[in-house]
Amino acid sequence: MSQPSSDEVVLETQGLIKHFPITRGIVFQKKVGAVRAVDGIDLQLRRGETLGVVGESGCGKSTLAKLLVGLEKPTSGAINVRGQDMTRLTGGALRRARRNIQMVLQDPYTSLNPRMTVGDIIGEPFDIHPEVAPAAERKQRVRELLDLVGLNPEHINRYPHQFSGGQRQRIGIARALALKPEIIVCDEPVSALDVSIQAQVINLLESLQDELGLSYIFIAHDLSVVRHIADRVAVMYLGKIVEIGVEDEIYERPTHPYTQALLSAVPVPDPTLRGQRDQIVLEGDVPSPADPPSGCRFRTRCWKAQEICASEEPPLVRREHSAHPSACHFAEERNVVHAVE
Amino acid sequence: MTDIKAEIDVLPGLDSSARLLEVEKLQVEFHTQVGIARAINGVDLHLDPGETLAILGESGCGKSVTAQAIMGILDSPPGFITGGAIRYRGVDLLKLPEEQRRKVRANHIAMIFQDALSALNPVFSVGFQLGELFRVHRGMSRQDARKRSIELLDLVKIPAARQRVNDYPHQFSGGMRQRVMIAMALALDPKVLIADEPTTALDVTVQAQIMNLLAELRRERNMGLILITHDMGVVADVADRISVMYAGKVVEEAPVLDIYARPAHPYTKALLESIPRLDLKGRQLNVIKGLPPNLTRIPGGCPFHPRCGYARDACLADPPPPQYQVDPVRTARCHFWTEVIGNEPAVK
Numbered sequence: 272m273s274q275p276s277s278d279e280v281v282l283e284t285q286g287l288i289k290h291f292p293i294t295r296g297i298v299f300q301k302k303v304g305a306v307r308a309v310d311g312i313d314l315q316l317r318r319g320e321t322l323g324v325v326g327e328s329g330c331g332k333s334t335l336a337k338l339l340v341g342l343e344k345p346t347s348g349a350i351n352v353r354g355q356d357m358t359r360l361t362g363g364a365l366r367r368a369r370r371n372i373q374m375v376l377q378d379p380y381t382s383l384n385p386r387m388t389v390g391d392i393i394g395e396p397f398d399i400h401p402e403v404a405p406a407a408e409r410k411q412r413v414r415e416l417l418d419l420v421g422l423n424p425e426h427i428n429r430y431p432h433q434f435s436g437g438q439r440q441r442i443g444i445a446r447a448l449a450l451k452p453e454i455i456v457c458d459e460p461v462s463a464l465d466v467s468i469q470a471q472v473i474n475l476l477e478s479l480q481d482e483l484g485l486s487y488i489f490i491a492h493d494l495s496v497v498r499h500i501a502d503r504v505a506v507m508y509l510g511k512i513v514e515i516g517v518e519d520e521i522y523e524r525p526t527h528p529y530t531q532a533l534l535s536a537v538p539v540p541d542p543t544l545r546g547q548r549d550q551i552v553l554e555g556d557v558p559s560p561a562d563p564p565s566g567c568r569f570r571t572r573c574w575k576a577q578e579i580c581a582s583e584e585p586p587l588v589r590r591e592h593s594a595h596p597s598a599c600h601f602a603e604e605r606n607v608v609h610a611v612e
Numbered sequence: 613m614t615d616i617k618a619e620i621d622v623l624p625g626l627d628s629s630a631r632l633l634e635v636e637k638l639q640v641e642f643h644t645q646v647g648i649a650r651a652i653n654g655v656d657l658h659l660d661p662g663e664t665l666a667i668l669g670e671s672g673c674g675k676s677v678t679a680q681a682i683m684g685i686l687d688s689p690p691g692f693i694t695g696g697a698i699r700y701r702g703v704d705l706l707k708l709p710e711e712q713r714r715k716v717r718a719n720h721i722a723m724i725f726q727d728a729l730s731a732l733n734p735v736f737s738v739g740f741q742l743g744e745l746f747r748v749h750r751g752m753s754r755q756d757a758r759k760r761s762i763e764l765l766d767l768v769k770i771p772a773a774r775q776r777v778n779d780y781p782h783q784f785s786g787g788m789r790q791r792v793m794i795a796m797a798l799a800l801d802p803k804v805l806i807a808d809e810p811t812t813a814l815d816v817t818v819q820a821q822i823m824n825l826l827a828e829l830r831r832e833r834n835m836g837l838i839l840i841t842h843d844m845g846v847v848a849d850v851a852d853r854i855s856v857m858y859a860g861k862v863v864e865e866a867p868v869l870d871i872y873a874r875p876a877h878p879y880t881k882a883l884l885e886s887i888p889r890l891d892l893k894g895r896q897l898n899v900i901k902g903l904p905p906n907l908t909r910i911p912g913g914c915p916f917h918p919r920c921g922y923a924r925d926a927c928l929a930d931p932p933p934p935q936y937q938v939d940p941v942r943t944a945r946c947h948f949w950t951e952v953i954g955n956e957p958a959v960k
Contacts (some may be wrong), residue, residue, distance in 0.1 A: 468903075470888075536825075540845045542851075
């Protein structure tokens with residue numbers, strides 16, 4: 272879909288960890304545990320590439336997004352953007368570095384201030400980063416941005432409630448583009464939208480990528496949408512990446528049992544396949560990230576689990592039966608998307 | 613207990629040979645500050661025992677309002693049923709006095725909602741809330757009601773039901789809460805179950821569990837199931853028939869295989885072409901241009917004409933397209949359904 276990505280790495284995380292403390296007591300707070308929301312993430316994003324991040328709720332994908340744009344401070348680990356570790360920067364240097372990595376939020380109804388006009392919303396980044404656009408040019412820049420995302424530049428003085436959901440998400444995208452970033456983190460950008468509107472926003476994101484050479488981290492729980500837009504896909508479970516690879520590898524040749532279960536659970540809009548698809552129905556729920564299982568975190572719901580899975584955590588590496596990195600001792604290809612019994 | 617049940621089953625005019633559920637020319641209006649919103653403009657539906665009917669549509673198309681009208685839980689005001697009939701085994705529910713209507717709910721027609729956490733009462737244990745149905749509707753003792761509640765939790769496969777019956781809704785996960793809702797809906801053995809977006813708030817792996825459970829219970833009890841959703845994938849997996857709604861009307865109704873293979877209404881066709889599919893890569897997503905209409909100002913003629921590629925002058929003119937009979941089991945509200953079903957290119 273998008274232009275071929277180059278080898279130039281624009282964003283890299285190393286051992287990224289975020290633990291939220293669980294405390295007890297009111298005046299003297301004692302730490303009694305930690306929610307391991309993100310627990311050691313290594314990933315790379317190349318120029319012009321879209322990296323999809325999928326997983327169920329509570330797997331840490333939104334925390335990862337917040338860490339990447341600097342809305343949360345990591346417990347440990349590094350986020351390198353163009354060779355600079357974002358987690359070590361402070362003051363003006365951090366502010367300048369943040370220009371380069373912007374975010375599109377999930378809910379276009381709550382993420383736009385209802386008392387600000389669209390022009391003020393999209394122009395607000397210029398107040399914080401005045402060096403990007405001189406005051407005299409700001410209005411013009413906002414008009415250009417509105418035009419870029421397919422909205423009428425005449426509507427600059429309207430308020431968010433005068434727009435529909437899809438148009439609001441375009442406003443959110445225009446705001447993210449205001450500072451000319453190289454990287455945009457999209458956290459569930461289309462999940463609040465109706466299907467007919469969803470396609471409009473996905474197509475917009477794709478054409479902006481081609482036009483501006485953007486790199487996307489595309490976080491979503493909808494695996495079909497991710498397949499459509501992503502070049503590479505990372506599957507997260509309980510704060511860790513369990514499998515990562517190019518889109519074809521993940522969807523056509525998944526090797527981690529969790530990925531296989533996740534893919535097989537997605538309903539395919541084709542009634543002729545009903546009852547013929549190889550469906551893996553997982554038992555139970557995701558364990559609490561405050562107290563993850565020992566060894567492999569998926570073992571409590573896994574049909575392949577053996578003793579080694581409880582004692583030894585499988586690293587995310589290439590394996591004998593997996594050409595792409597997979598964190599399973601018993602990684603093995605199984606095509607669940609097209610499988611017909 | 614059987615006596616009480618028998619007494620409740622006696623609804624005046626109940627005719628077991630009549631259709632299980634039939635909605636005819638239903639009209640619902642909402643009186644809002646900006647005018648009258650015509651949420652439902654003549655909806656026709658029917659449902660037989662053991663059948664799954666999916667009502668498919670985007671937000672604001674009237675699918676939830678239809679369900680609320682059938683259930684008799686429409687907020688009124690602002691909502692008013694201004695016309696039509698809802699017949700359950702021949703009894704027009706809209707003409708029943710409220711006391712009778714209340715007996716129909718839960719005993720004959722039950723509903724599960726999208727957001728189980730807000731549909732359950734947070735200050736009572738799930739056992740109490742389930743038991744309440746038996747105590748109020750069946751006059752059971754606390755102890756018997758509790759026993760039945762545990763059986764129900766078992767039925768919907770909640771592990772360790774005996775212990776969990778005293779837990780509160782917040783102590784359950786999203787999937788488990790939805791199971792509690794299903795248990796509650798099934799408590800009094802209804803013949804019709806309406807599921808309004810039952811899995812939209814859930815993860816895919818849990819969604820699969822819940823949909824399998826619903827299908828199993830429907831089969832076992834030979835219930836009619838109305839599934840309201842916007843997810844064309846879920847529909848393809850479970851529905852027997854589909855009614856596609858747009859701007860308060862059923863624009864197409866057809867058996868599931870037909871509608872996916874050869875849609876007869878341009879809206880259905882466009883919807884199918886605009887969803888990304890897990891098993892297909894590199895397909896350009898078709899876009900439905902424009903927005904769904906404002907329900908206070910529904911365009912004249914066919915309400916879909918401003919967004920439709922097949923639209924021409926005939927579509928702008930009133931009256932709006934009637935229900936054309938595509939074949940004995942299919943209808944479509946489009947003047948040019950033959951072109952759509954033949955997959956002829958759009959005119960613009």
